[in-house]
């Protein structure tokens with residue numbers, strides 16, 4: 001089922017994310033096990049921010065699209081600091097943000113006039129597929145909100161759900177682009193849809209890499 005998210009929804013995620021960093025009780029072994037990026041004395045802001053960004057770059061290096069990962073997470077360096085948990089949560093919020101954007105881009109395409117029968121069908125299917133992805137990424141974002149990185153059965157269960165949802169979201173993106181094998185549409189339109197869908201797919205893939213890395217310690 002395609003779902004709709006009010007755009008006002010978007011605005012609340014980052015403030016929520018910001019507040020996370022204040023209330024975390026950092027207890028996950030991943031944090032202890034993470035490379036020693038001890039930030040320099042807080043008196044030197046430039047140095048500190050640099051080390052936070054270095055941490056993000058290093059963490060992103062094992063994701064599917066490292067450059068994209070760094071590009072979209074580094075603006076949150078001062079929130080993420082050197083916390084693998086906050087980084088992982090942020091990666092999910094960033095992927096939710098992009099999925100919402102891609103979803104609304106597809107929605108706009110459904111209103112374009114003068115489409116061929118094939119084009120109408122492809123856009124309709126892709127819109128539905130992205131809607132499914134959006135539901136799954138939304139569920140992941142809601143579930144991760146409560147997680148503290150604690151080593152409990154409940155948390156492990158939630159992380160496992162998140163992995164399942166994000167994998168399903170990725171599958172839905174490819175279900176969309178697979179349509180091009182079945183139905184021939186204008187090259188320019190195919191390119192536009194592919195770009196929109198893959199932007200979201202890349203972010204979700206990265207977020208899933210972050211989740212896998214975080215839970216593999």
Ligand SMILES: *[C@@H]1O[C@H](CO)[C@@H](O)[C@H](O)[C@H]1NC(C)=O
Pocket residue numbers: 043044045046047
């Ligand atoms: C902070 O670090 C930067 C880069 O290493 C250095 O250029 C600057 O002089 C430092 N500032 C202070 C106040 O120590």
Ligand SMILES: *[C@@H]1O[C@H](CO)[C@@H](O)[C@H](O)[C@H]1NC(C)=O
Pocket residue numbers: 142143146
């Ligand atoms: C998060 O925790 C609160 C308080 O424990 C609970 O009421 C809420 O249902 C939880 N949300 C999710 C998505 O698990």
Ligand SMILES: *[C@@H]1O[C@H](CO)[C@@H](O)[C@H](O)[C@H]1NC(C)=O
Pocket residue numbers: 116117118181182183184185
């Ligand atoms: C629709 O797609 C089919 C399958 O690729 C193709 O044979 C057909 O020519 C397409 N129709 C139009 C109008 O492009």
